[in-house]
Each structure stands twice: as C-alpha cells, then as structure tokens.
Amino acid sequence: MTIMLAAILMVASIQHAPKSQKRPLRQPYPETGFWVTESSFLKNSTLVRYYANSNHLVSTVTEPTNLDITKVSVRRYLNKKLAEELAKDTTKASIQKIYETN
Numbered sequence: 790m791t792i793m794l795a796a797i798l799m800v801a802s803i804q805h806a807p808k809s810q811k812r813p814l815r816q817p818y819p820e821t822g823f824w825v826t827e828s829s830f831l832k833n834s835t836l837v838r839y840y841a842n843s844n845h846l847v848s849t850v851t852e853p854t855n856l857d858i859t860k861v862s863v864r865r866y867l868n869k870k871l872a873e874e875l876a877k878d879t880t881k882a883s884i885q886k887i888y889e890t891n
Contacts, residue, residue: 819868822847822875826867828855837867839874848874 827836835852850870856863 819871822871824867824871826856826858830855837870839871841875841878847878850874 822839822841825838825840827838828834829836833853833855835854835856837850837852837856839847839850841847856867858864858867
C-alpha cells in the first residue's frame with residue numbers, strides 16, 4: 790500500500806514539474822542606431838545600410854559575401870561596424886531630436 794502511494798505521488802509530481810525553459814536567443818542590440826541588410830544571392834553579396842536613431846541614413850556598405858544575420862557573431866560584427874560608421878558621421882544626425890519647432 791505504501792509503495793503504491795509513493796508511486797502515485799511520484800507520478801503526480803512529475804506531471805506538475807515545471808517545464809524546462811529553452812535558453813533565449815542572445816540578441817546583441819546596438820546601443821545607438823540600427824542596421825538593415827539586403828542579400829543578393831545572384832551577386833553573392835550583402836548590402837548593409839547603417840542608420841542613426843533619428844532614421845537618418847549614415848552609410849551604405851556592400852559586403853562581399855552573404856551575411857547570415859541569424860548568427861550572433863555576424864550581428865556583433867554589424868553592431869561594431871555600426872558604431873564605427875556612427876563615429877565617422879559628421880552631420881550630427883545621429884543625435885536624437887527631443888522636439889522640433891516649426
């Protein structure tokens with residue numbers, strides 16, 4: 790009787806155990822600005838557009854290979870290049886406008 794009760798309690802505890810959470814995908818977001826990629830499979834290249842937070846296009850660069858942005862290393866690379874491009878930006882359009890007056 791006690792063995793049967795122990796078995797029932799064990800089965801009940803297994804069914805109510807919290808499901809293991811999948812590890813979330815690491816998303817290295819850039820601190821300022823954002824980038825957009827456009828892959829061209831015919832030319833085997835990727836066009837990368839770097840923008841400031843104010844939606845100002847800072848630069849456009851063609852990478853010689855197709856970039857797989859699902860990889861964390863590629864996203865880190867693009868974030869690093871974005872920081873470099875924003876540092877080169879002399880128009881100061883990367884600074885967010887809090888308000889505008891007409």
